[in-house]
Amino acid sequence: MMERRDFIKALGASLVVFQTPLLAMSLESNQPTSEQPAKLVWVVLRGAMDSLGTVVPAFDANLLKQRPKLASGIKEQLLPLDNGYGFHPALANLHQWYKDKQLLPVIAVSSGYKERSHFDGQDYLESGLANIDHDSGWLARAISQRNVNAIALARSTPISLRNTPQANTWYPSRLKDADSDVYQSLSSMYADDKLLLDRLNQGLALQGLTQQKSNKSTGKFVDLSKACAKLMIDPKSNVDCAMLELGGWDTHSNQNNRLARQLEELDNGLHALKQGLGTQWQNTVIIVATEFGRTVKENGTLGTDHGTASAMFIAGGKVKGGQIAGQWPGLADEQLFEKRDLMPTSNTFSWIAKTLNEHWKLTPQQLAHVFPSVPIASASVIHT
Numbered sequence: 001m002m003e004r005r006d007f008i009k010a011l012g013a014s015l016v017v018f019q020t021p022l023l024a025m026s027l028e029s030n031q032p033t034s035e036q037p038a039k040l041v042w043v044v045l046r047g048a049m050d051s052l053g054t055v056v057p058a059f060d061a062n063l064l065k066q067r068p069k070l071a072s073g074i075k076e077q078l079l080p081l082d083n084g085y086g087f088h089p090a091l092a093n094l095h096q097w098y099k100d101k102q103l104l105p106v107i108a109v110s111s112g113y114k115e116r117s118h119f120d121g122q123d124y125l126e127s128g129l130a131n132i133d134h135d136s137g138w139l140a141r142a143i144s145q146r147n148v149n150a151i152a153l154a155r156s157t158p159i160s161l162r163n164t165p166q167a168n169t170w171y172p173s174r175l176k177d178a179d180s181d182v183y184q185s186l187s188s189m190y191a192d193d194k195l196l197l198d199r200l201n202q203g204l205a206l207q208g209l210t211q212q213k214s215n216k217s218t219g220k221f222v223d224l225s226k227a228c229a230k231l232m233i234d235p236k237s238n239v240d241c242a243m244l245e246l247g248g249w250d251t252h253s254n255q256n257n258r259l260a261r262q263l264e265e266l267d268n269g270l271h272a273l274k275q276g277l278g279t280q281w282q283n284t285v286i287i288v289a290t291e292f293g294r295t296v297k298e299n300g301t302l303g304t305d306h307g308t309a310s311a312m313f314i315a316g317g318k319v320k321g322g323q324i325a326g327q328w329p330g331l332a333d334e335q336l337f338e339k340r341d342l343m344p345t346s347n348t349f350s351w352i353a354k355t356l357n358e359h360w361k362l363t364p365q366q367l368a369h370v371f372p373s374v375p376i377a378s379a380s381v382i383h384t
Contacts (some may be wrong), residue, residue, distance in 0.1 A: 055087065058084055059083070103319065106346070109311065151242050244273075314351065353367050
């Protein structure tokens with residue numbers, strides 16, 4: 001049976017862990033410190049973002065033929081990009097990043113997933129393997145090769161960061177904050193146990209970094225983005241990589257209104273992340289992707305159904321932005337994948353691999369452990 005003293009210790013530790021899930025992460029970095037470490041933020045858009053309503057190919061005459069109601073509803077409001085593309089009007093901040101040459105939209109991308117299941121598609125995107133491994137994520141393999149710590153701002157560890165001791169989770173607690181007397185009592189209780197005392201002190205330090213006591217977060221994307229920035233810029237956290245996620249992209253009906261709300265939330269959250277990073281923005285790359293795209297044709301409820309190719313974003317202070325990357329496949333019926341979807345012309349993982357190669361300096365040999373089934377993209381994405 002568990003001794004009473006051990007039980008009390010475990011109970012006390014669990015209270016702090018529940019308030020501060022990042023507690024178990026060591027604050028001692030395994031990598032030599034530098035003044036400006038290369039930071040990476042991975043953002044998953046869950047639900048299949050419609051790229052044709054986001055990075056809009058206004059130049060393609062078949063867009064209005066395939067989407068007479070959806071496309072006409074936003075075509076005159078687009079924020080201009082190059083080569084006849086336009087951003088959805090809700091992406092005002094990302095449009096400014098594009099004009100500042102710090103955002104690279106990549107069109108017609110796909111992870112290589114062949115079906116149309118949200119759950120499997122997201123698992124495939126996060127695993128990064130030809131056959132989904134729910135216990136091994138591509139980002140976990142990447143941070144192991146880079147030897148840095150990562151955090152997911154999520155209620156549980158996403159597949160992207162599974163199978164590494166260098167990753168953990170944090171999410172704002174809705175519990176009432178414990179009084180300082182409780183923490184003082186726990187400190188006294190753990191005085192003779194270095195491991196538990198270290199864990200307690202680390203948890204309290206990270207609680208302070210996210211300002212949970214004075215600024216309760218609602219769990220909205222903009223709040224999580226702000227917390228993410230705080231964790232990434234404070235040297236006490238030793239976090240060089242983070243993961244965010246935003247659901248709600250499954251726009252089967254009333255797409256124009258729903259997509260506008262989603263894009264505004266994404267735009268505001270990423271803007272808050274950049275603002276919070278401050279000067280660290282110059283050393284940070286943000287990768288945004290979704291599990292698959294949506295059908296080219298609009299459906300009878302003014303929405304779109306599960307498709308194949310979509311778009312992704314690569315952003316940051318050193319990103320070679322201000323241009324559209326990827327090859328446009330066309331929207332004529334004979335140009336569509338399976339006569340219904342935007343045809344993929346490049347692989348999501350190839351672009352991520354190129355980013356890891358140029359930003360984190362991972363070698364082709366290291367990248368083979370991260371993405372064993374895809375080649376590295378040839379086009380450069382980062383100013384090196």
